[in-house]
Amino acid sequence: RKEVEQDPGPFNVPEGATVAFNCTYSNSASQSFFWYRQDCRKEPKLLMSVYSSGNEDGRFTAQLNRASQYISLLIRDSKLSDSATYLCVVNDGYNKLIFGAGTRLAVHP
Amino acid sequence: NAGVTQTPKFQVLKTGQSMTLQCAQDMNHNSMYWYRQDPGMGLRLIYYSASEGTTDKGEVPNGYNVSRLNKREFSLRLESAAPSQTSVYFCASSDYSRGNNQPQHFGDGTRLSIL
Numbered sequence: 001r002k003e004v005e006q007d008p009g010p011f012n013v014p015e016g017a018t019v020a021f022n023c024t025y026s027n028s029a030s031q032s033f034f035w036y037r038q039d040c041r042k043e044p045k046l047l048m049s050v051y052s053s054g055n056e057d058g059r060f061t062a063q064l065n066r067a068s069q070y071i072s073l074l075i076r077d078s079k080l081s082d083s084a085t086y087l088c089v090v091n092d093g094y095n096k097l098i099f100g101a102g103t104r105l106a107v108h109p
Numbered sequence: 110n111a112g113v114t115q116t117p118k119f120q121v122l123k124t125g126q127s128m129t130l131q132c133a134q135d136m137n138h139n140s141m142y143w144y145r146q147d148p149g150m151g152l153r154l155i156y157y158s159a160s161e162g163t164t165d166k167g168e169v170p171n172g173y174n175v176s177r178l179n180k181r182e183f184s185l186r187l188e189s190a191a192p193s194q195t196s197v198y199f200c201a202s203s204d205y206s207r208g209n210n211q212p213q214h215f216g217d218g219t220r221l222s223i224l
Protein backbone atom coordinates (compact mmCIF):
# COMPACT_ATOMS: atom_id res chain seq x y z
CA ARG A 1 0.00 0.00 0.00
CA LYS A 2 1.31 3.46 -0.91
CA GLU A 3 1.88 5.81 2.00
CA VAL A 4 -0.20 8.53 0.37
CA GLU A 5 -2.86 7.56 -2.16
CA GLN A 6 -4.73 9.83 -4.53
CA ASP A 7 -7.02 9.29 -7.48
CA PRO A 8 -4.83 10.26 -10.46
CA GLY A 9 -7.80 11.63 -12.43
CA PRO A 10 -7.98 13.50 -14.71
CA PHE A 11 -10.98 15.41 -13.45
CA ASN A 12 -12.42 17.32 -16.40
CA VAL A 13 -14.81 20.03 -15.21
CA PRO A 14 -16.40 23.16 -16.72
CA GLU A 15 -15.62 26.61 -15.45
CA GLY A 16 -17.67 27.43 -12.39
CA ALA A 17 -17.97 23.84 -11.23
CA THR A 18 -17.20 22.57 -7.74
CA VAL A 19 -14.71 19.71 -7.59
CA ALA A 20 -13.41 17.65 -4.68
CA PHE A 21 -10.22 15.61 -4.34
CA ASN A 22 -9.58 12.99 -1.72
CA CYS A 23 -6.44 11.50 -0.30
CA THR A 24 -5.69 8.75 2.22
CA TYR A 25 -2.49 8.24 4.17
CA SER A 26 -1.17 5.22 6.02
CA ASN A 27 1.11 6.65 8.74
CA SER A 28 -0.88 7.34 11.88
CA ALA A 29 2.11 9.28 13.26
CA SER A 30 1.75 11.97 10.60
CA GLN A 31 1.45 15.37 12.20
CA SER A 32 1.22 17.85 9.36
CA PHE A 33 -0.68 17.88 6.11
CA PHE A 34 -0.58 20.00 2.99
CA TRP A 35 -1.97 20.43 -0.47
CA TYR A 36 0.53 21.50 -3.12
CA ARG A 37 -0.19 22.54 -6.68
CA GLN A 38 2.08 21.59 -9.56
CA ASP A 39 1.78 23.01 -13.05
CA CYS A 40 3.14 21.04 -15.98
CA ARG A 41 6.95 20.75 -15.78
CA LYS A 42 7.11 23.25 -12.92
CA GLU A 43 8.01 22.99 -9.26
CA PRO A 44 5.39 22.10 -6.62
CA LYS A 45 4.01 25.14 -4.85
CA LEU A 46 2.26 25.18 -1.49
CA LEU A 47 -1.48 25.70 -1.92
CA MET A 48 -2.50 25.39 1.70
CA SER A 49 -1.79 23.64 4.96
CA VAL A 50 -4.53 21.39 6.33
CA TYR A 51 -5.57 21.79 9.94
CA SER A 52 -7.57 19.45 12.13
CA SER A 53 -10.45 21.90 12.35
CA GLY A 54 -10.56 22.34 8.58
CA ASN A 55 -9.59 25.54 6.88
CA GLU A 56 -10.61 27.72 3.99
CA ASP A 57 -8.65 30.02 1.69
CA GLY A 58 -10.90 31.81 -0.75
CA ARG A 59 -12.39 29.21 -3.09
CA PHE A 60 -10.37 26.39 -1.54
CA THR A 61 -11.42 24.35 1.50
CA ALA A 62 -9.34 21.60 3.08
CA GLN A 63 -10.56 19.01 5.56
CA LEU A 64 -8.71 16.46 7.68
CA ASN A 65 -10.16 13.34 9.27
CA ARG A 66 -7.45 11.85 11.50
CA ALA A 67 -9.58 8.86 12.56
CA SER A 68 -10.03 7.78 8.94
CA GLN A 69 -6.61 9.11 7.85
CA TYR A 70 -8.28 11.03 5.07
CA ILE A 71 -7.71 14.51 3.62
CA SER A 72 -9.86 16.40 1.16
CA LEU A 73 -9.63 19.51 -0.99
CA LEU A 74 -12.71 21.28 -2.32
CA ILE A 75 -12.44 23.87 -5.08
CA ARG A 76 -15.50 26.04 -5.67
CA ASP A 77 -16.22 28.14 -8.77
CA SER A 78 -13.40 26.53 -10.78
CA LYS A 79 -11.31 28.80 -13.00
CA LEU A 80 -9.34 27.89 -16.11
CA SER A 81 -6.24 28.83 -14.13
CA ASP A 82 -6.99 26.08 -11.59
CA SER A 83 -5.94 23.47 -14.16
CA ALA A 84 -2.95 21.71 -12.61
CA THR A 85 -1.96 18.63 -10.65
CA TYR A 86 -2.80 18.71 -6.95
CA LEU A 87 -0.45 16.88 -4.61
CA CYS A 88 -1.53 15.56 -1.23
CA VAL A 89 1.41 15.72 1.18
CA VAL A 90 1.83 14.40 4.72
CA ASN A 91 4.82 14.37 7.00
CA ASP A 92 6.35 11.14 8.31
CA GLY A 93 6.01 12.16 11.94
CA TYR A 94 9.46 13.74 11.90
CA ASN A 95 11.00 16.06 9.33
CA LYS A 96 10.31 14.41 5.99
CA LEU A 97 7.33 14.86 3.69
CA ILE A 98 5.65 12.07 1.75
CA PHE A 99 4.09 13.13 -1.54
CA GLY A 100 1.15 11.55 -3.29
CA ALA A 101 1.44 11.07 -7.05
CA GLY A 102 -1.13 13.81 -7.60
CA THR A 103 -4.62 14.34 -9.01
CA ARG A 104 -4.84 16.08 -12.35
CA LEU A 105 -7.52 18.74 -12.84
CA ALA A 106 -8.50 20.15 -16.22
CA VAL A 107 -10.97 23.05 -16.22
CA HIS A 108 -12.54 23.79 -19.61
CA PRO A 109 -14.55 26.76 -20.89
CA ASN B 110 13.15 37.13 -3.26
CA ALA B 111 15.22 34.25 -4.66
CA GLY B 112 14.03 31.49 -2.28
CA VAL B 113 15.54 28.21 -3.52
CA THR B 114 17.86 28.44 -6.54
CA GLN B 115 18.94 25.42 -8.57
CA THR B 116 21.59 25.23 -11.26
CA PRO B 117 21.69 24.17 -14.00
CA LYS B 118 18.09 24.19 -15.26
CA PHE B 119 18.81 21.71 -18.06
CA GLN B 120 21.62 19.23 -18.66
CA VAL B 121 22.33 16.41 -21.08
CA LEU B 122 24.96 13.85 -20.11
CA LYS B 123 26.41 10.73 -21.62
CA THR B 124 26.30 7.47 -19.69
CA GLY B 125 29.23 7.32 -17.29
CA GLN B 126 29.77 11.06 -17.03
CA SER B 127 29.64 12.78 -13.67
CA MET B 128 28.07 16.05 -12.62
CA THR B 129 26.95 18.03 -9.62
CA LEU B 130 23.58 19.72 -9.24
CA GLN B 131 23.74 22.85 -7.14
CA CYS B 132 21.10 24.18 -4.75
CA ALA B 133 21.13 27.27 -2.56
CA GLN B 134 18.47 28.84 -0.34
CA ASP B 135 18.38 32.29 1.17
CA MET B 136 15.59 31.73 3.72
CA ASN B 137 17.91 30.65 6.56
CA HIS B 138 16.24 27.22 6.61
CA ASN B 139 17.99 24.46 8.48
CA SER B 140 16.70 21.46 6.46
CA MET B 141 17.27 20.78 2.77
CA TYR B 142 16.13 17.99 0.46
CA TRP B 143 16.75 16.49 -2.97
CA TYR B 144 13.91 14.78 -4.85
CA ARG B 145 13.48 13.24 -8.25
CA GLN B 146 10.22 13.18 -10.16
CA ASP B 147 9.54 10.77 -12.99
CA PRO B 148 6.51 10.87 -15.32
CA GLY B 149 3.33 9.78 -13.61
CA MET B 150 5.03 9.39 -10.25
CA GLY B 151 5.18 11.42 -7.11
CA LEU B 152 8.32 13.04 -5.80
CA ARG B 153 10.77 10.57 -4.34
CA LEU B 154 13.30 11.64 -1.74
CA ILE B 155 16.92 10.96 -2.68
CA TYR B 156 18.81 12.50 0.26
CA TYR B 157 18.13 15.09 2.86
CA SER B 158 20.02 17.20 5.36
CA ALA B 159 18.14 17.93 8.55
CA SER B 160 20.71 20.50 9.61
CA GLU B 161 24.11 21.79 8.61
CA GLY B 162 26.67 19.03 8.96
CA THR B 163 24.24 16.11 8.66
CA THR B 164 22.98 14.13 5.67
CA ASP B 165 20.74 11.07 5.46
CA LYS B 166 19.50 8.72 2.78
CA GLY B 167 15.98 8.97 1.51
CA GLU B 168 13.93 6.51 -0.49
CA VAL B 169 16.15 6.28 -3.61
CA PRO B 170 19.78 7.15 -2.72
CA ASN B 171 21.63 4.64 -4.92
CA GLY B 172 23.86 6.28 -7.51
CA TYR B 173 23.92 9.66 -5.74
CA ASN B 174 26.00 11.50 -3.18
CA VAL B 175 25.33 14.79 -1.43
CA SER B 176 27.23 17.53 0.34
CA ARG B 177 25.81 20.08 2.74
CA LEU B 178 28.45 22.69 2.09
CA ASN B 179 27.05 25.20 4.58
CA LYS B 180 23.62 26.23 5.82
CA ARG B 181 22.70 27.73 2.44
CA GLU B 182 23.98 25.12 0.01
CA PHE B 183 23.19 21.45 -0.62
CA SER B 184 24.62 19.75 -3.71
CA LEU B 185 23.73 16.46 -5.37
CA ARG B 186 26.38 14.51 -7.28
CA LEU B 187 26.00 11.79 -9.87
CA GLU B 188 29.35 10.00 -10.00
CA SER B 189 28.62 7.81 -13.03
CA ALA B 190 25.39 8.78 -14.72
CA ALA B 191 23.02 6.07 -15.97
CA PRO B 192 19.99 6.40 -18.28
CA SER B 193 17.75 5.41 -15.32
CA GLN B 194 18.74 8.70 -13.68
CA THR B 195 17.04 10.70 -16.42
CA SER B 196 14.52 12.72 -14.42
CA VAL B 197 13.55 16.12 -13.10
CA TYR B 198 15.40 16.92 -9.89
CA PHE B 199 13.98 19.28 -7.30
CA CYS B 200 15.72 20.79 -4.31
CA ALA B 201 13.64 21.97 -1.36
CA SER B 202 14.18 23.58 2.01
CA SER B 203 12.25 23.93 5.23
CA ASP B 204 12.67 25.35 8.69
CA TYR B 205 11.88 22.47 11.05
CA SER B 206 13.39 24.38 13.93
CA ARG B 207 9.95 26.03 14.04
CA GLY B 208 8.19 22.65 14.38
CA ASN B 209 7.13 19.70 12.24
CA ASN B 210 4.24 21.57 10.66
CA GLN B 211 6.41 23.60 8.30
CA PRO B 212 6.00 23.15 4.54
CA GLN B 213 8.86 22.75 2.10
CA HIS B 214 9.76 25.34 -0.53
CA PHE B 215 11.02 24.15 -3.89
CA GLY B 216 13.47 25.32 -6.52
CA ASP B 217 12.57 25.46 -10.22
CA GLY B 218 14.07 22.04 -10.90
CA THR B 219 16.86 20.62 -13.04
CA ARG B 220 15.86 18.61 -16.10
CA LEU B 221 18.51 15.97 -16.60
CA SER B 222 18.75 13.65 -19.60
CA ILE B 223 21.30 10.85 -19.77
CA LEU B 224 21.95 9.28 -23.14
